[in-house]
Amino acid sequence: MTITPPSLLSLSINSAILHLSSFSDLSPLPDHILIDLFLRTLKAGKLNEKILKLFVASGDEKLLSLIRELNINPVISPVLPTRNIKDNDVDIVIGALQSDLTSFMNAWKPMFSRYHLIIVKDPELKEDLKIPDGFDAQIFTKADMDKAVGPSLTSQLFSGYSCRYYGYLVSNKKYVISIDDDCIPAKDDKGFQVDAVAQHLFNLAAPATPLFFNTLYDPFCKGADFVRGYPFSMREGVPCALSCGLWLNLADLDAPTQALKPEQRNTRYVDAVLTVPNKALMPLSGINIGFNRELLGPALFPGLKLTKEGKVRWETMEDVFSGMCAKVVCDHLKLGVKTGLPYVWREERGDAVQSLKKDWEGMKLMEDAIPFFESIKLPAEAVNAKECMLELAKLVKERFGAEKNSVLTQAADGMIEWVKLWKKVVVPASN
Amino acid sequence: MTITPPSLLSLSINSAILHLSSFSDLSPLPDHILIDLFLRTLKAGKLNEKILKLFVASGDEKLLSLIRELNINPVISPVLPTRNIKDNDVDIVIGALQSDLTSFMNAWKPMFSRYHLIIVKDPELKEDLKIPDGFDAQIFTKADMDKAVGPSLTSQLFSGYSCRYYGYLVSNKKYVISIDDDCIPAKDDKGFQVDAVAQHLFNLAAPATPLFFNTLYDPFCKGADFVRGYPFSMREGVPCALSCGLWLNLADLDAPTQALKPEQRNTRYVDAVLTVPNKALMPLSGINIGFNRELLGPALFPGLKLTKEGKVRWETMEDVFSGMCAKVVCDHLKLGVKTGLPYVWREERGDAVQSLKKDWEGMKLMEDAIPFFESIKLPAEAVNAKECMLELAKLVKERFGAEKNSVLTQAADGMIEWVKLWKKVVVPASN
Numbered sequence: 001m002t003i004t005p006p007s008l009l010s011l012s013i014n015s016a017i018l019h020l021s022s023f024s025d026l027s028p029l030p031d032h033i034l035i036d037l038f039l040r041t042l043k044a045g046k047l048n049e050k051i052l053k054l055f056v057a058s059g060d061e062k063l064l065s066l067i068r069e070l071n072i073n074p075v076i077s078p079v080l081p082t083r084n085i086k087d088n089d090v091d092i093v094i095g096a097l098q099s100d101l102t103s104f105m106n107a108w109k110p111m112f113s114r115y116h117l118i119i120v121k122d123p124e125l126k127e128d129l130k131i132p133d134g135f136d137a138q139i140f141t142k143a144d145m146d147k148a149v150g151p152s153l154t155s156q157l158f159s160g161y162s163c164r165y166y167g168y169l170v171s172n173k174k175y176v177i178s179i180d181d182d183c184i185p186a187k188d189d190k191g192f193q194v195d196a197v198a199q200h201l202f203n204l205a206a207p208a209t210p211l212f213f214n215t216l217y218d219p220f221c222k223g224a225d226f227v228r229g230y231p232f233s234m235r236e237g238v239p240c241a242l243s244c245g246l247w248l249n250l251a252d253l254d255a256p257t258q259a260l261k262p263e264q265r266n267t268r269y270v271d272a273v274l275t276v277p278n279k280a281l282m283p284l285s286g287i288n289i290g291f292n293r294e295l296l297g298p299a300l301f302p303g304l305k306l307t308k309e310g311k312v313r314w315e316t317m318e319d320v321f322s323g324m325c326a327k328v329v330c331d332h333l334k335l336g337v338k339t340g341l342p343y344v345w346r347e348e349r350g351d352a353v354q355s356l357k358k359d360w361e362g363m364k365l366m367e368d369a370i371p372f373f374e375s376i377k378l379p380a381e382a383v384n385a386k387e388c389m390l391e392l393a394k395l396v397k398e399r400f401g402a403e404k405n406s407v408l409t410q411a412a413d414g415m416i417e418w419v420k421l422w423k424k425v426v427v428p429a430s431n
Numbered sequence: 432m433t434i435t436p437p438s439l440l441s442l443s444i445n446s447a448i449l450h451l452s453s454f455s456d457l458s459p460l461p462d463h464i465l466i467d468l469f470l471r472t473l474k475a476g477k478l479n480e481k482i483l484k485l486f487v488a489s490g491d492e493k494l495l496s497l498i499r500e501l502n503i504n505p506v507i508s509p510v511l512p513t514r515n516i517k518d519n520d521v522d523i524v525i526g527a528l529q530s531d532l533t534s535f536m537n538a539w540k541p542m543f544s545r546y547h548l549i550i551v552k553d554p555e556l557k558e559d560l561k562i563p564d565g566f567d568a569q570i571f572t573k574a575d576m577d578k579a580v581g582p583s584l585t586s587q588l589f590s591g592y593s594c595r596y597y598g599y600l601v602s603n604k605k606y607v608i609s610i611d612d613d614c615i616p617a618k619d620d621k622g623f624q625v626d627a628v629a630q631h632l633f634n635l636a637a638p639a640t641p642l643f644f645n646t647l648y649d650p651f652c653k654g655a656d657f658v659r660g661y662p663f664s665m666r667e668g669v670p671c672a673l674s675c676g677l678w679l680n681l682a683d684l685d686a687p688t689q690a691l692k693p694e695q696r697n698t699r700y701v702d703a704v705l706t707v708p709n710k711a712l713m714p715l716s717g718i719n720i721g722f723n724r725e726l727l728g729p730a731l732f733p734g735l736k737l738t739k740e741g742k743v744r745w746e747t748m749e750d751v752f753s754g755m756c757a758k759v760v761c762d763h764l765k766l767g768v769k770t771g772l773p774y775v776w777r778e779e780r781g782d783a784v785q786s787l788k789k790d791w792e793g794m795k796l797m798e799d800a801i802p803f804f805e806s807i808k809l810p811a812e813a814v815n816a817k818e819c820m821l822e823l824a825k826l827v828k829e830r831f832g833a834e835k836n837s838v839l840t841q842a843a844d845g846m847i848e849w850v851k852l853w854k855k856v857v858v859p860a861s862n
Contacts, residue, residue: 065492189620212801213713215675215770216682216697223699225692228685228744229714229751231797244646251647254659261656266647268654272701277711282644283660313659320660339646366662370643 013037017044020051026058034063047072056192068191085201091171091293092197093118093178095164097311099127106132107184111197115177118167122311124159140166153417157302160309161286161316165302168293169421175204176297177290180313183344186248189269199342200243200290203273207237208336210278218273218338241296241335242326245288246270250346252285255314255360258352273340278331281373284323287313288344291326292335298422299329299385303414304407306361312350317362321411324373329388332378365407372399372408386419393419444468448475451482457489465494478503487623499622516632522602522724523628524549524609526595528742530558537563538615542628546608549598553742555590571597584848588733591740592717592747596733599724600852606635607728608721611744614775617679620700630773631674631721634704638668639767641709649704649769668706672727672766673757676719677701681777683716686745686791689783704771709762712804714797715754718744719775722757723766729853730760730816734845735838737792743781748793752842755804760819763809796838803830803839817850824850 013033016023017040026034038055041047052072055063092115094101101119105112116136121129123142131137145154145166158166164178177200185193206220211234219226219235226235251266276282291300304321330337376395382388396412403409444464447454448471457465469486472478483503486494523546525532532550536543547567552560554573562568576585576597589597595609608631616624637651642665650657650666657666682697707713722731735752761768807826813819827843834840 061496213707213711213770215677215713215716217701221699223695223697225682225684225688225695227714227716228683228688229716229748229754229793229797230685231801232794233798234801246646251656252659253656254661257656257659264654264656266654268652268702270648270701270703271699272703274705276644277708279710280644280708282646283658285646285659317660323660339644362660363663366660367664370662370665 009033013040017041017046020046020054023054026054027060029058031060031062034058034060035066038063038066042070064190085175085205087114088116089174090115090197090201091118091167091173091176092116093120093164093167093171093176094181095161095167095178096121096125096129097161097163097181099125100130101181102130102132104181104184105135108179109134110193111185111195115197116173118171120158120163120167122160122163123154140170149421153421156305156414157418159305160311160318161313162302162305162318164286165300168297168300171293174292174294175201175290176293177201178286178288179344180287180346182347182349183247183288184347186269186343186345188343189271194342196245196288196342196344197290199273200245203243203338203341204240204290204292206240208240208275208338209234209237210275210331210336211238213277214274217340218275221273238334238336239292239295240275240338241292241330241333242284242337243273243290244282244284244323244337244339245290245342245344246340247285247287247346248343250348252287252346253314254362255352255355256363258314259356262352269343270340273338276327276337276339281324281327281370282337282339283320284326286319286322287346288342295333295335296326296329296385298389298419299326301325301389301411301415301418303418304365304411306365306407308358308361310350310355310358312352312355314350314352315355315358315360315362317365320362320366321369324369325389325392325415328373328376328378328392329385332382332388333385361407368400368408372396386422389415389419440464444471448472448477451477451485454485457485458491460489462491462493465489465491466497469494469497473501495621516606516636518545519547520605521546521628521632522549522598522604522607523547524551524595524598524602524607525612526592526598526609527552527556527560528592528594528612530556531561532612533561533563535612535615536566539610540565541624542616542626546628547604549602551589551594551598553591553594554585571601580852584852587736587845588849590736591742591749592744593733593736593749595717596731599728599731602724605723605725606632606721607724608632609717609719610775611718611777613778613780614678614719615778617700617774617776619774620702625773627676627719627773627775628721630704631676634674634769634772635671635721635723637671639671639706639769640665640668641706641762641767642669644708645705648771649706652704669765669767670723670726671706671769672723672761672764673715673768674704674721675713675715675754675768675770676721676773676775677771678716678718678777679774681779683718683777684745685793686783686786687794689745690787693783700774701771704769707758707768707770712755712758712801713768713770714751715757717750717753718777719773726764726766727757727760727816729820729850730757732756732820732842732846732849734849735796735842737796737838739789739792741781741786741789743783743786745781745783746786746789746791746793748796751793751797752800755800756820756823756846759804759807759809759823760816763813763819764816792838799831799839803827817853820846820850 119137119139121141177197188194215227216224249265301322304318309315378388378391382391393412393415400406400408549569551571608628619625646658647655680696732753735749740746809819809822813822824843824846831837831839
């Protein structure tokens with residue numbers, strides 16, 4: 001038996017593995033050495049997140065595709081720092097529509113575990129919650145809600161998908177991130193896992209530009225800027241109050257569209273964030289959002305409930321209505337709303353064809369609500385989200401008050417109750 | 432010398448090469464056979480556009496990266512058909528700011544050669560144009576302009592980057608596409624060349640949705656749709672009159688930004704088209720646009736000229752001003768403006784620091800123009816682009832008439848002349 005003596009290259013690689021953490025750039029290495037080094041690092045059990053980043057930063061295409069093939073998923077944070085946001089300025093609020101959150105929470109562990117979590121159990125959900133260890137999670141149930149606001153308001157404002165709004169109310173943080181419990185982290189167009197929390201916080205920390213449209217999207221993203229013709233006086237932007245993320249796989253369609261195109265999946269990863277222009281209305285989806293609770297909290301209103309609404313997203317309109325309230329409040333208060341990144345991956349839940357068998361009021365609601373929201377002008381005296389919501393409630397009643405039992409009139413009553421709760425229950429943020 | 436008999440596999444591949452055009456799907460083939468087949472097809476000189484598409488459609492990652500490495504560029508057309516637009520409904524208008532168009536035109540040959548081209552030479556450019564063979568190109572020079580509109584209007588309206596507008600005027604097609612002569616085709620995020628003409632035509636043929644924002648971008652793109660909450664009554668959309676494309680490499684920045692960040696390049700390929708919402712203003716770039724000339728032609732106005740304006744994009748504002756005119760006209764006439772895809776690749780031209788040494792009026796212009804454009808309301812009687820432009824000219828004079836020699840007052844005079852030309856010169860489209 002002959003033993004081939006190790007080559008000089010092989011010895012160098014072995015030595016490099018031991019000192020990888022002191023390297024800052026691997027890009028000068030040729031393909032085959034880089035790949036050899038990577039495989040041996042992996043075999044030696046030395047691949048941690050920092051080392052992986054070092055390899056990924058080499059930008060070597062062959063190596064990157066190998067990493068993808070091996071299904072190694074680093075968590076990619078947005079490039080720009082969000083250093084001005086401290087971890088304890090953030091609450092992650094999860095509405096639990098299902099009792100077993102194990103796989104959901106484990107999927108999000110790399111992004112969620114450093115933050116305080118508020119988990120609000122749908123008051124109509126009977127089974128006990130199953131939540132894995134390793135999180136700083138505070139749990140709220142029907143009993144807590146009943147005690148704080150009474151059973152009647154609990155049922156009016158916080159059932160089904162609306163349970164999360166209870167978390168918005170009792171949080172005392174500046175920022176809230178909320179993601180539906182049937183979503184897992186998405187991968188970006190290069191196959192790497194997206195840190196949705198970091199992207200929302202980046203969106204919220206950077207100014208928004210609602211007063212003039214920038215054709216290169218968010219001018220504060222790395223490599224982007226304001227284009228020629230963008231007025232200099234508007235480049236400072238306004239505070240961003242709301243960040244609406246998107247969805248890969250199952251898109252957020254309504255029941256008719258979902259039933260009509262059961263096979264349709266969203267596969268297009270659009271690498272952009274943009275500010276929705278002033279005065280433009282959009283359908284907010286509550287699936288994947290972040291917001292500045294201090295600026296906008298009371299404007300995210302949970303009380304719009306359709307008759308026969310079930311526990312599937314496409315039957316609900318609470319978030320869309322809440323989004324229109326939030327958008328007119330933002331326009332009035334000179335705050336910005338962004339949409340685009342981050343994506344989450346939406347898993348299937350529910351049967352759209354079953355939903356179609358119900359009368360869906362959502363369609364009629366929007367036909368009534370949109371001309372109304374487009375027409376309103378809030379008075380200059382309303383200078384914060386609470387006051388804006390009270391004015392909005394007044395306007396809704398003026399317009400729809402004659403229609404007895406309309407969901408909109410009921411919503412107006414709910415809005416007044418909601419603002420009362422914000423005045424009463426909320427502990428002001430400590431900073 | 433021994434001859435190895437060919438393997439059965441090898442014989443099969445040789446036979447397959449001869450019959451490739453009758454295959455419709457290569458995806459079941461394993462990697463190595465597919466790559467062998469591709470290389471032998473290439474060697475046999477049998478690789479044409481159709482066969483290349485067949486290989487690309489296999490979706491095989493290794494093959495695709497080989498195709499990229501060999502720098503074989505198929506021209507990728509947008510997935511949705513634009514069959515309702517006939518080739519002779521389209522003019523491609525090129526403003527020639529440089530005399531030698533050889534490399535520009537050759538780069539665009541796969542996209543341009545099937546259409547009629549109008550090439551308009553900057554009246555201030557002295558040298559003769561050099562244009563390669565193989566195009567259906569009609570050329571207009573200062574002599575043609577002087578004859579048609581007189582030397583004074585030629586110099587007022589059509590010098591520098593504005594020369595292309597002469598082409599807009601004398602075209603008699605329904606659609607016009609115009610691309611700056613320092614741009615070449617861009618590649619998409621998968622490395623394939625983009626057919627900017629086809630994408631503009633697709634944007635123009637599909638409806639626009641300015642009345643409500645769709646968070647999944649253009650709902651008419653393949654795989655996209657209207658999201659939950661999008662009002663059904665607005666899903667039909669409105670005709671799209673203007674398609675604004677974007678730029679990779681050198682972005683369209685103003686002189687100060689360009690000078691401040693000389694190394695900045697736009698590398699972010701955002702795979703989206705969106706409608707700019709009603710009432711939102713944006714800075715149109717004339718670098719890469721398509722428009723419905725029948726609906727919007729007279730609203731694309733060339734006459735805004737800054738003092739000391741040179742022959743580099745970042746010193747000009749003619750297109751940005753023209754875009755604001757076009758946007759308010761579109762909003763008034765219930766037409767849509769889209770922005771996003773297609774990208775073009777912008778090459779370098781000019782020295783931004785030199786530009787900075789001039790007084791740049793562009794900044795002040797926008798500060799004056801934007802509040803004005805935001806405030807105006809065109810009268811209901813104005814029912815087409817010509818009438819809208821005359822009303823707009825009137826409003827500009829009312830607002831800025833007292834400021835002698837302001838570029839805006841001069842622009843208002845130009846707008847009236849421009850509409851006169853559209854009434855006089857234009858031959859109506861034959862269909």
